[in-house]
Amino acid sequence: MNPLTRRSSLALAALPLAAPPLIGQTLTKLRVSVIPVLDVAPLHAAIREGYFAAEGLEIDTSTTAGGATGLPGLVAGQFRLVFSNTVSILLGIREGLDFRFVAGAAAGTASPPDIFGILTRKGTGIATGKDLEGKRIASNTRNNIVWLRGMAWVEKTGGDWRKVNTVEVPFPQMADALAGGQVDAAIFSEPFVTGALASHGDRLERIGWPIHDTAPGSTVAQYVAMKEDVERNGEVFERFARALFKGVDWVSARRGDPALLDLIAAFSRVPIERLRQVALPAYPKAVTVAEVQEVIATMARFGMGGRFPAPASLIFRTANA
Structure with a gap:
C-alpha cells in the first residue's frame, strides 16, 4: 500500500460512525x-x-x-x-x-400556576361561581376543554353553570372584551392569561385556576x-x-x-x-x-x-x- 492510500485509510477509520445518509431517500x-x-x-x-x-x-x-x-x-x-x-x-x-x-x-400541572385562568375586572365584587350567575363569561368556544373546566370551576365555587351566560370570544380579543365591559369574566388559556395581566393589569385580576381548583393535573x-x-x-x-x-x-x-x-x-x-x-x-x-x-x-x-x-x-x- 502506498503512503497516500495508507494515510487515507487511517483517516477514514478515525471518522465516527454515522447513520446512513438520507440522500435519495424519500x-x-x-x-x-x-x-x-x-x-x-x-x-x-x-x-x-x-x-x-x-x-x-x-x-x-x-x-x-x-x-x-x-x-x-x-x-x-x-x-x-x-x-x-x-x-x-x-x-x-x-x-x-x-x-x-x-x-x-x-x-x-399538579400545582399552581395553572395553564387556565379565570379573570374579571377589579372592583366588580366577582370572586366565585355564585357571583357569576346571571353574568356573562367569555370562552374561546363553547363545549371545549376551556369551557368545561371553567364551568366546573363555577360549580365548585358555589354557582349554577346553567345560570351563567357564555359568550364566545377568541383568545386574542378576550382581554379587551373583558376590560371594556363586554363580558363580566373570561376563561383564558396561557399565554393569554399572562398577556391579559401584562396589558390590563390595572383593570383585571385573576380569581381562579380552573384546572387546579377542579381536577389537578x-x-x-x-x-x-x-x-x-x-x-x-x-x-x-x-x-x-x-x-x-x-x-x-x-x-x-x-x-x-x-x-x-x-x-x-x-x-x-x-x-x-x-x-x-x-x-x-x-x-x-x-x-x-x-x-x-x-x-x-x-x-x-x-x-x-x-x-x-x-x-x-x-x-x-x-x-x-
Whole structure:
C-alpha cells in the first residue's frame, strides 16, 4: 500500500460512525393541524432537532384557529394528524367519527400556576361561581376543554353553570372584551392569561385556576388520527410517536431554559419577556383510560353526555407510552 492510500485509510477509520445518509431517500410527508399554543412545543422541537427526519418523516404543519377546527379536515383527509382538545375529540367520537388517540399532548400541572385562568375586572365584587350567575363569561368556544373546566370551576365555587351566560370570544380579543365591559369574566388559556395581566393589569385580576381548583393535573389535549389510517399504516404513526416523544424529552429537560423560550417564541410569536412569566403545561406522552373516563364523566355533568365507545378502544398503541 502506498503512503497516500495508507494515510487515507487511517483517516477514514478515525471518522465516527454515522447513520446512513438520507440522500435519495424519500421522506413520508405527514400534514398535521396545530394551533400556536404552548401545548405543541414538543412537536416543533422534534421538527427543529431533526427527530422526525431521522424517522423518515417530513412534518407539514397547518395552523388553525382552534383544535376543533382541524377535526373536519382530518375526516376529509386534509390532515393525517390533528392536535385538538379532549372534549372536541370526544364530541366527534360521540357523533360516530372514528378518531383514535395517537399521543398525549398537554395536561395541567399538579400545582399552581395553572395553564387556565379565570379573570374579571377589579372592583366588580366577582370572586366565585355564585357571583357569576346571571353574568356573562367569555370562552374561546363553547363545549371545549376551556369551557368545561371553567364551568366546573363555577360549580365548585358555589354557582349554577346553567345560570351563567357564555359568550364566545377568541383568545386574542378576550382581554379587551373583558376590560371594556363586554363580558363580566373570561376563561383564558396561557399565554393569554399572562398577556391579559401584562396589558390590563390595572383593570383585571385573576380569581381562579380552573384546572387546579377542579381536577389537578387533568388532561387537556392530544394528537388524533383516523382509525382506518392508523390500522393500515401503524408503522408510520409509530415513527411519528417516537420522534414526538423525543421532542417531549427535549422540552421537559429545558423548562426555564432560554432555548425552550426561543423555540416557543418562534412558533407562537409571543415575546420572550412575556414567556418568562407564562405557566407551561405538563407534556404527557401517553393517553390513559382513566383520563378519558374523567373527561367523559365531567362532560356528562355539564350537558355533553351520550354514548361513547369503551375508552380503551379509542387509544392506539402509540399512545401507550
